[in-house]
Amino acid sequence: MRTAIILVIGAALFAALLLLGSNYAIRFATIFAMYATLALSWNFIGGLAGYPSFATAAFFGLGSYASAILQSSGIPMLMAWPIGGLFTAIFAAVIGLAILHLKGHYFAIASLALVEFLRELVNINDQLTGGGMGLNLPVAHAGVTQQALFFLAAMLAVTIVTLLAAVVVSRRKIGFALRCIQQNEDAAIMLGVNARRYKAAAFTLSALFPGVAGGIYASWVHYIDPSDVFDILLSVKPLVMVLLGGLGTLFGPVIGAAVFLVLEEAVWRSFLTVHAAVLGLLIVALVLFLPNGLMAIGRRRWRASQA
């Protein structure tokens, strides 16, 4: 109920923001949709299954490069995005076979290494990817505001699909199985949960949507380079958002993304040279004082007022 209220208020604010209609507001909303997509996606593997994945940047970057390369070989943009996402999902499914049997620290390191590996691979295959020079994407012939609105709509569509997927997963058997795996994987296996299959599904889902979002991002900004789309911060920010909003919850990632984005925007504006440090400080404070997220404060108050 409380979540529903927050969501309604959030949606109203969001609509108000768009009605303001400035290009800044549209850009802000597009980034919000992107962050919410990444956070919701990470929640499949990191929140539900409890596997500390740092691979989000790998999927985002892979999706953006796949889609950019497809477009440069003549595939239309609207087809390149989903194909890029599918390619990323297949990549995750295959890599998942190799690393999903790892636990804890080893899984974290392996997923971090994926980001570095793909970035370097893109860097050296410069004939295909442009290497460190980056890739330019075709610029559509349309007005600035129209384009901005178009990409916002595309990004929001992905966010909504991701949210729907999250709802479906959490209601079906797979959501239950993933929560069992998160609590005690051995016990889950003993009870007949096919842990391997569900983990692979969660990992694949956590790659599919960031892959599509990466493709849209690439078309939106018209230019990508390896250090931009394979930025390790793209792995860390989504999980910080989920931590803010509440691990393994349904709408927590969306709320976390909104809170994070507002904080980030405020920090970027006022402390440009120390924004990394402020982000670091935020992370440290979050881990130390709010490991269960912002909603936990509310819940504590709520309970106190009920008692």
Add this chain to the structure above:
Amino acid sequence: MIYLQVLANGVVLGGLYAAIAVGFSLVWGVLNIINMLHGSFIVLGAYVAFFAYGLFGLHPFLAAPIAGAILFAIGYSLQSTVINRVIRAPVLMTLTLTFGLDLLLNNAMLLAFKADYRKVVLDPPLGSMFFGPIVLPLDRVAVMALALLLTYGLYRLLRDSKMGRAIISVRMDREAAALMGVDVMRMQAITFGIGAFMAGAAGSLLSIIYPISPLNSMTFLGKAFVVCVIGGLGSVGGAIVGGIALGLIESFAALWFGPEYTVPLSFALLVAFLAVRPTGLLGRRGYE
């Protein structure tokens, strides 16, 4: 003949990599923390050497213990005030925490030292040494030797001193160690401090070889990851074996495929090792 030269280069490079990784391995093995600060610690150690040389003419080899001591103080206080609070939390929390701390430290270094690449240029330079047809730059050989000496010192410390035994007991069984009267929290702070000491000293030594910039910290951290996974976690031997293995692999990969392939290959190898043999070449061992 070229193979002998590449082999020698690889071993020397491996010695440097072992120095980069040994503190990281200690912290991971004993505290169960993936210390994302490690790369920045190395860079900070290199800056200490850079300024000590520039301001006082102190040789980087002599600055190494000073850099180590400064980093020990930083590491000790970080662990005792911040990291100890969440030490038993899942890896997601501890890794994210050290990542946040690294953002802070790295940003501070960027502000203080700027992103320019600097280097300690020794005057006079150390030159090269010749073994028949093999040529080795003397600075690298000296750094490797000193780094191995330092690593051996750590090994003896862990094996022979009362403090070292206490650290190992924490690694083996935290509860049992506490019951035997070991001050676990303090030992954890000391361990993190020692890890930072090794990073600072290594950074100081490496300052005469690699350019120094806050932007380099991720490179060092990446090497530490690969070395630890290849060699096997939690032992001095693992860091040395992993370091030399990585040094050899990179040198031969550079010869056969070209130098641009060394980094992606090493990360592919990391993932492959984790998939097939996550305990590394030596297996998971203690410092028994």
